[in-house]
Amino acid sequence: SQQGEEDPQALSIQEGENATMNCSYKTSINNLQWYRQNSGRGLVHLILIRSNEREKHSGRLRVTLDTSKKSSSLLITASRAADTASYFCATAARSGGGADGLTFGKGTHLIIQP
Amino acid sequence: GEEVAQTPKHLVRGEGQKAKLYCAPIKGHSYVFWYQQVLKNEFKFLISFQNENVFDETGMPKERFSAKCLPNSPCSLEIQATKLEDSAVYFCASSQPSGRGKNIQYFGAGTRLSVL
Numbered sequence: 001s002q003q004g005e006e007d008p009q010a011l012s013i014q015e016g017e018n019a020t021m022n023c024s025y026k027t028s029i030n031n032l033q034w035y036r037q038n039s040g041r042g043l044v045h046l047i048l049i050r051s052n053e054r055e056k057h058s059g060r061l062r063v064t065l066d067t068s069k070k071s072s073s074l075l076i077t078a079s080r081a082a083d084t085a086s087y088f089c090a091t092a093a094r095s096g097g098g099a100d101g102l103t104f105g106k107g108t109h110l111i112i113q114p
Numbered sequence: 115g116e117e118v119a120q121t122p123k124h125l126v127r128g129e130g131q132k133a134k135l136y137c138a139p140i141k142g143h144s145y146v147f148w149y150q151q152v153l154k155n156e157f158k159f160l161i162s163f164q165n166e167n168v169f170d171e172t173g174m175p176k177e178r179f180s181a182k183c184l185p186n187s188p189c190s191l192e193i194q195a196t197k198l199e200d201s202a203v204y205f206c207a208s209s210q211p212s213g214r215g216k217n218i219q220y221f222g223a224g225t226r227l228s229v230l
Binding site for chain 1: 219
């Protein structure tokens with residue numbers, strides 16, 4: 001079964017607005033990551049938050065993690081047209097080993113209207 | 115190299131034919147991963163390597179899929195006797211063995227496999 005479930009599946013907002021995406025997962029994790037996929041391209045890593053962290057910032061990105069609810073959110077502030085992409089959360093197993101495969105959610109497709 | 119290189123970009127095979135995909139990880143990265151993405155959404159983890167050793171192959175279909183990462187050669191993913199449901203984009207990723215970026219995976223652009 002799919003580990004991560006993003007919500008919403010699709011989101012369309014105006015340029016300049018903030019975009020919030022949510023992710024839920026099912027098992028214990030070592031870390032949770034967010035990736036972006038532009039149409040027809042590979043995944044680009046955005047941000048990683050460890051299981052002992054609650055919030056992390058990187059530029060216009062803010063990620064929260066609630067391990068008690070097994071959920072995370074990604075906030076993109078002051079959105080730009082270039083932010084149009086699909087966003088995926090991914091979790092790594094509890095072991096935290098570098099060779100752990102990631103389990104991905106189904107993704108949120110974000111469209112920024114100019 | 116500075117990026118994960120996957121070849122070919124697109125591969126077309128008739129049902130029952132063999133497909134072989136290649137991946138050159140980023141230089142210095144010890145871990146290599148293969149994922150399958152069907153219909154532009156769900157990514158399925160297939161297999162991971164630590165250098166040339168299989169680390170986790172729990173996602174690999176047992177019968178027709180195999181993968182290798184041999185020294186001084188690109189890694190490969192081979193599908194024997196392809197089926198229609200194997201049509202997907204296959205992504206390779208690599209990550210470094212230690213340091214702050216240990217768990218971050220860098221993805222290639224993918225190989226689109228079309229089975230007709």
